[in-house]
Amino acid sequence: SYELTQPPSVSVSPGQTASITCSGAKLGDKSASWYQQKPGQSPLVVIYQDIRRPSGIPERFSGSNSGNTATLTISGTQPMDEADYFCQAWDSTTAIFGGGTKLTVL
Amino acid sequence: EVQLVESGGGLVQPGGSLRLSCAASGFTFSSYWMHWVRQAPGKGLVWVSRVNYDGTVTSYADSVKGRFTISRDNAKNTVYLQMNSLRAEDAALYYCTTTGVRFSGWFDPWGQGTLVTVSS
Numbered sequence: 001s002y003e004l005t006q007p008p009s010v011s012v013s014p015g016q017t018a019s020i021t022c023s024g025a026k027l028g029d030k031s032a033s034w035y036q037q038k039p040g041q042s043p044l045v046v047i048y049q050d051i052r053r054p055s056g057i058p059e060r061f062s063g064s065n066s067g068n069t070a071t072l073t074i075s076g077t078q079p080m081d082e083a084d085y086f087c088q089a090w091d092s093t094t095a096i097f098g099g100g101t102k103l104t105v106l
Numbered sequence: 107e108v109q110l111v112e113s114g115g116g117l118v119q120p121g122g123s124l125r126l127s128c129a130a131s132g133f134t135f136s137s138y139w140m141h142w143v144r145q146a147p148g149k150g151l152v153w154v155s156r157v158n159y160d161g162t163v164t165s166y167a168d169s170v171k172g173r174f175t176i177s178r179d180n181a182k183n184t185v186y187l188q189m190n191s192l193r194a195e196d197a198a199l200y201y202c203t204t205t206g207v208r209f210s211g212w213f214d215p216w217g218q219g220t221l222v223t224v225s226s
Contacts, residue, residue, distance in 0.1 A: 001168075033212040035151070042201060042219060043151065048212035086151050090210040093165045095141070095153035 002091035004098035011104045018074040020101045022087030025068060030089040032070035034063060037100075038083045046085075047072060079105050108132040108215055110202045115220030118192055126187040126220055128202030136160070136180040139205045141213065142187050144198035144222075154200070157185060158209065170196075189222070197224045 004024045012018040022032065032050050035043040045054055047063035050070065060075045070089075074081055082105045087098040114126040128140070142154040155166045155176040164176050175188040185202060199219040205211040 031211070035213070042216040043213070044216070045212050045214045048214075054214065088151075088213070093210075094167065095143075095156075095210070095213075097143075097151040097153065100150045 002089075002094070002096050004087055004089060004096050006085075006087060006098040006101045008099070009102045009104065011106060012074075012077045014079060014105055015076055018077045018081070018103055018105075020072045020074075020085050020087075020103065022070040022072070022098045023068055024070075024089065024096075027068050027070055027089060028066045030065075030091075032063065032065045033088045034061075034070075034072045035086045035088065036081075036083045037086065043086065074103075077103075077105055081105060110204070110215060110217035112200065112202050112217045112220035115200065115222045117223045117225065119226050120193060120224055122192050122224075123188070123190045124192065124222060126189065126200055126202075126222070128185045128187075128217060130183045130185070130202075130204075133204075135183040137207055139207070139209055140176075140178060140185040141203050141205065142176065142185075143201045143203055143213065143216075144196075145201065145219075146195075146198040149198075152198075155187065156205075156209070159207075163209075192222075192224045194224050197222055 034047040037043045050065040062073045109131045111129045141156040157176045161178045173191045178185045201219045202217040203213040
């Protein structure tokens with residue numbers, strides 16, 4: 001079965017750039033999405049179709065997807081960006097999520 | 107405002123059944139693919155099932171195939187998840203979400219979830 005692998009945790013200082021990776025076989029041939037989930041809240045899409053940002057999502061969030069890796073980049077990370085982030089793609093008729101990455105801003 | 111409101115969760119014994127509901131508003135429900143995604147406490151997101159706009163096409167994760175059934179009532183703007191033969195590993199917060207008119211894609215928005223606890 002298809003798997004997406006994320007690092008369990010990433011730490012970043014305020015104002016710096018955070019990069020969260022998502023790895024899967026030929027992931028670049030699929031369309032990747034990214035979700036932010038803060039404690040006690042439902043997931044929120046921050047990137048879809050690899051690079052697109054929904055309205056209302058700050059410009060500091062960006063995405064890329066090539067080869068076997070999709071990357072979520074947060075430029076000028078703010079304390080409010082501290083959350084769990086999940087990547088997601090489709091394998092045929094099944095949606096696959098990565099295991100999630102806890103982003104700590106300290 | 108687009109809104110998804112789940113209900114029906116609760117405590118059930120192993121082997122028991124439960125039916126979850128998700129009431130939708132603020133969009134053309136009858137045109138949208140609807141999905142259920144679950145999250146065990148402290149764990150990640152797991153896709154469970156999806157149904158097409160008129161209920162004629164469904165898909166399931168292997169872990170629930172044969173035990174769960176997704177359906178919808180477009181007259182009531184509601185999607186359901188009938189869960190039978192529940193196991194301890196089915197315990198989770200169940201979210202309702204949509205990929206719009208696409209059968210696959212990104213999930214947006216999400217409901218607040220309904221909690222299912224499986225325990226004797």
